[in-house]
């Protein structure tokens with residue numbers, strides 16, 4: 094038996110409904126991101142690393158600004174930060190995928206190391222089937238051309254599988270016998286989410302195993318949960334450490350906007366990298382005007398925490414190469430109702446790492462023993478609600494007068510005599526524009542408040558990714574300030590609790606722009 098983290102395949106149902114795509118508008122774009130990867134269109138399929146190059150595939154319609162002709166776009170990078178867009182890897186042009194080359198995954202077959210794609214095709218009959226594709230020329234490090242297998246489709250819906258909900262093959266894994274490949278295909282049976290296990294010895298002939306993994310109903314379809322447990326190779330069983338539906342211990346990669354995530358193993362750096370798709374929260378009409386919609390999170394290294402009970406996520410080291418001018422604050426007490434500007438950096442395009450220390454912890458407020466919904470707590474005790482220890486943290490994308498501000502903050506509470514640390518982002522004052530989504534996000538942060546409480550934020554014009562407790566909880570939010578743009582954007586450390594807190598250290602950097610362009614542009 095082996096420790097194993099399984100991603101819950103809720104994404105099996107995400108395909109429809111993203112009908113509208115965006116055509117570019119040329120105008121000043123203060124909210125356009127500078128160092129986050131934005132595929133030309135739509136969301137991610139399989140990322141992978143192969144012979145020195147990172148590949149990212151994503152879905153989009155090359156022909157029109159509407160849903161249709163879904164193809165696999167393809168971009169490559171040497172460092173996960175700077176990207177070049179290549180020609181499409183696949184277009185819908187065969188009977189088994191004529192209505193779309195939908196989502197899928199990549200797998201590297203060992204031995205001579207051959208990367209392959211398993212993907213869902215929407216076929217001539219509007220049914221979903223699974224297909225295989227391989228690179229045309231393995232000597233081309235960019236793997237620009239892909240060939241679909243003559244055996245396609247290699248998996249088709251049988252029995253009571255709904256052919257309209259049968260998709261998203263995972264990266265395949267090899268059993269310890271080194272002969273049997275396994276993959277999961279997401280499906281829906283009688284309205285319930287499920288994943289079917291398929292096995293193959295040659296990657297072409299796949300047999301559906303009796304085993305079905307029942308996941309959940311559709312309630313939380315757009316949230317990316319994960320489960321930690323043990324995989325039993327003998328019986329192909331997965332035993333979760335905790336009851337997944339137990340609301341007290343539901344774990345999410347990210348407690349904000351983070352969707353359709355994928356991981357891949359980076360052989361070069363011996364790490365597993367997680368990526369998520371971050372949608373817009375602006376008015377669709379404004380998305381249209383801006384000419385872009387959605388982007389990728391900064392890739393994150395993921396590790397299992399020492400406790401074995403949760404994952405740790407941290408922006409890949411490579412993002413630090415974009416760090417420019419640095420400012421530092423050390424051992425600075427922030428009294429109640431005080432803000433302290435982190436001056437001297439480009440606040441709308443920045444990387445900030447801060448550690449807070451609290452003393453004594455006396456007079457901590459108690460919450461009800463049944464309060465296990467962090468998002469609800471963060472909404473009720475949002476950044477405007479003063480407590481004893483908290484709210485304290487950072488005010489990002491803030492105008493000088495604080496009329497606009499996005500608070501990323503902590504609050505120390507007690508539940509049944511145990512300390513609880515709440516981490517929240519509050520967008521309710523993030524924009525003076527007519528209200529966009531003013532969601533407040535929240536997570537419990539598994540740290541001891543007698544020790545330090547740390548926060549890292551990556552701000553990039555209209556996105557803020559926050560990492561609490563050195564990666565124990567992550568919250569990604571989209572914000573669309575009207576005043577706090579360009580030079581008028583500020584970052585403050587703040588404390589609005591009645592007790593003072595101390596910044597033991599704060600390091601902040603201006604961030605440079607990443608190079609993201611067509612391969613062709615790069616050559617000019």
Ligand SMILES: *[C@@H]1O[C@H](CO)[C@@H](O)[C@H](O)[C@H]1NC(C)=O
Pocket residue numbers: 154156157159160161162
């Ligand atoms: C799909 O592609 C065909 C051929 O390029 C084109 O005529 C058609 O308009 C496209 N459909 C959509 C919905 O983009």
Ligand SMILES: *[C@@H]1O[C@H](CO)[C@@H](O)[C@H](O)[C@H]1NC(C)=O
Pocket residue numbers: 230231232233234
């Ligand atoms: C395969 O790719 C290599 C490296 O780019 C190139 O030199 C070679 O000509 C390609 N072979 C074919 C058949 O296209």
Ligand SMILES: *[C@@H]1O[C@H](CO)[C@@H](O)[C@H](O)[C@H]1NC(C)=O
Pocket residue numbers: 310311312338
């Ligand atoms: C779906 O899941 C939610 C949340 O776990 C639960 O409250 C609800 O009862 C479930 N519905 C069905 C039909 O199982």
Ligand SMILES: *[C@@H]1O[C@H](CO)[C@@H](O)[C@H](O)[C@H]1NC(C)=O
Pocket residue numbers: 472473474475476477478521533
């Ligand atoms: C902030 O919290 C207060 C007190 O619970 C509440 O009245 C107010 O509506 C909250 N604001 C938002 C934007 O949720």
Ligand SMILES: *[C@@H]1O[C@H](CO)[C@@H](O)[C@H](O)[C@H]1NC(C)=O
Pocket residue numbers: 432476477478479495500587589
């Ligand atoms: C601090 O709390 C007061 C009272 O709720 C509120 O008016 C003020 O905006 C808060 N300050 C910050 C920086 O959120």
